[in-house]
Amino acid sequence: MLDPNPGLILWTIVTFALLLVVLRKFAWKPLLKALNERENTVRNTLERAEAAKAEAERALEENRARLAKAEEESQKILREGRALGEKLKQEMTEQANQQSRRLVEQARQEIERDKEAALSQLRGEVSALVLQVAGKILNETIDDKKHRELIDESLRNLPKN
Amino acid sequence: MNIFFQEHAQHAATDTVAAAASHGGGEGGADMMHHILDARELDFSPFGHIELPHFPPVEIGGVSIDLSITKHVVFLWAAALILVVVAVTAARKNSRDRVPRGLGNLIELFVVFVRDEIAVLNMGPAGLRYMPYLLTTFFFILIMNLSGLVPYGSTATGNVSVTGGLALVAFVMIQGAAIRAQGLGHYIKHLTGGVHWALWPIMIPIELLGLFTKPFALMIRLFANMVGGHIVILSLLGLIFIFRSYIFAPVPVLFVIGISMLEIFVAFLQAYIFTMLTALFMGLGIKAAHHDGDAHGEVEPYV
Structure with a gap:
């Protein structure tokens, strides 16, 4: 069993050598080439995917920041607008109040003036009427001085308003 | 080892190896080693066997190399x-x-x-x-x-x-x-x-x-x-x-x-x-x- 057979050794070596030559050309080279190419493709694809992922994450982060900023801005604008509106409202109310007060004041003054005028006119007319009536009643002429005194007295006796 | 197996086989398994013995394995004996050792034939028993070509040994540098297909x-x-x-x-x-x-x-x-x-x-x-x-x-x-x-x-x-x-x-x-x-x-x-x-x-x-x-x-x-x-x-x-x-x-x-x-x-x-x-x-x-x-x-x- 342990006797070496030189012929078989020779056949083994020859077969192995031929096998090596044939397989090297037709099997191992193409296999290893395909394997390397695929590994490179996979590595490149992975690297690209990794880069794309990082890029996307960066863009997302940027968008998020931008969105937050816009949100803040809008909040600020809203706040400012609200404050402005409030101020405007107050100003307008104030203005309207002042105007109304002024109008009322004006109206009061006018009324006062009209009243004053009406009163003085009434006074004149009443004195003339009284004079006429008194003249008629007395049927006498009183001198002008006496006349004035009478009128004044009667006016004084007239109840206020 | 070979001899041990031969004896062993002849004692115990005479019936089976009888067929193998008739073919005459590489060692010329009927034993289990017939399955392990090299042979000058392909054994397909019980469907017979194929004799392999036998070449005369070549003498190269004093060593006789038998390139027969075994x-x-x-x-x-x-x-x-x-x-x-x-x-x-x-x-x-x-x-x-x-x-x-x-x-x-x-x-x-x-x-x-x-x-x-x-x-x-x-x-x-x-x-x-x-x-x-x-x-x-x-x-x-x-x-x-x-x-x-x-x-x-x-x-x-x-x-x-x-x-x-x-x-x-x-x-x-x-x-x-x-x-x-x-x-x-x-x-x-x-x-x-x-x-x-x-x-x-x-x-x-x-x-x-x-x-x-x-x-x-x-x-x-x-x-x-x-x-x-x-x-x-x-x-x-x-x-x-x-x-x-x-x-x-x-x-x-x-x-x-x-x-x-x-x-x-x-x-x-x-x-x-x-x-x-x-x-x-x-x-x-x-x-x-x-x-x-x-x-x-x-x-x-x-x-």
């Missing part, structure tokens, strides 16, 4: 043929498909394993150059190992001449890798072990012996593992004839199934070990080139 030569070639068909088909498929499937994927699994776990692990990037050799060794041994488990098959690696031939190729590759990496001068210098010249007469034979020990171990390891498994299987089957009972037969058959599964594992394992150790020895020579000193006494893991 059973193991046939299985050597069968393994080579199967490997060529399988590997070339796989290479075609993988060059075409972007994603390997089926056979291409299976072969690529082993190719990646040999590359990463054997070549690069033991030799570094320099090992990629020797990938075709390592792949051929791995697959060739694997198929030869497995072919013994097929009915009517025979394990060519269970023949010490076949493993010897493979070990000789490994020896050439190991020395070639070392010379390539170190340069011839440095390689020869390495054989002196870096000791004083007065010790060279001792050192050089020791170093030379060391060079031959490694492939010798490869040869014996592979041969013994392959032949051992078959002897265990045949011995277990022989129990049936020793006990002369059909009722007893299932027990050894169950054992044989178990051992056969172990054999499948061992077929892969031994192909891996042979390739891995060859790569390791090549790697030692390649790494020695990177040593600054030529001292041989540094830590070098000899396995």
Whole structure:
């Protein structure tokens, strides 16, 4: 069993050598080439995917920041607008109040003036009427001085308003 | 061993081996070894047998070389043929498909394993150059190992001449890798072990012996593992004839199934070990080139 057979050794070596030559050309080279190419493709694809992922994450982060900023801005604008509106409202109310007060004041003054005028006119007319009536009643002429005194007295006796 | 088996077989299994005896195996005897040893015929009993061509021995340098086609030569070639068909088909498929499937994927699994776990692990990037050799060794041994488990098959690696031939190729590759990496001068210098010249007469034979020990171990390891498994299987089957009972037969058959599964594992394992150790020895020579000193006494893991 342990006797070496030189012929078989020779056949083994020859077969192995031929096998090596044939397989090297037709099997191992193409296999290893395909394997390397695929590994490179996979590595490149992975690297690209990794880069794309990082890029996307960066863009997302940027968008998020931008969105937050816009949100803040809008909040600020809203706040400012609200404050402005409030101020405007107050100003307008104030203005309207002042105007109304002024109008009322004006109206009061006018009324006062009209009243004053009406009163003085009434006074004149009443004195003339009284004079006429008194003249008629007395049927006498009183001198002008006496006349004035009478009128004044009667006016004084007239109840206020 | 042979004689033991012969006697054993003739005592116990005369009925079965009677048929084999009439054919006259390679050893001219009727025994279980008939299944393990080389033969000048292909035995397909009970369907007869095929006589293989017989050439007269050639005398080369005083050694008579018998180049007759024997059973193991046939299985050597069968393994080579199967490997060529399988590997070339796989290479075609993988060059075409972007994603390997089926056979291409299976072969690529082993190719990646040999590359990463054997070549690069033991030799570094320099090992990629020797990938075709390592792949051929791995697959060739694997198929030869497995072919013994097929009915009517025979394990060519269970023949010490076949493993010897493979070990000789490994020896050439190991020395070639070392010379390539170190340069011839440095390689020869390495054989002196870096000791004083007065010790060279001792050192050089020791170093030379060391060079031959490694492939010798490869040869014996592979041969013994392959032949051992078959002897265990045949011995277990022989129990049936020793006990002369059909009722007893299932027990050894169950054992044989178990051992056969172990054999499948061992077929892969031994192909891996042979390739891995060859790569390791090549790697030692390649790494020695990177040593600054030529001292041989540094830590070098000899396995």
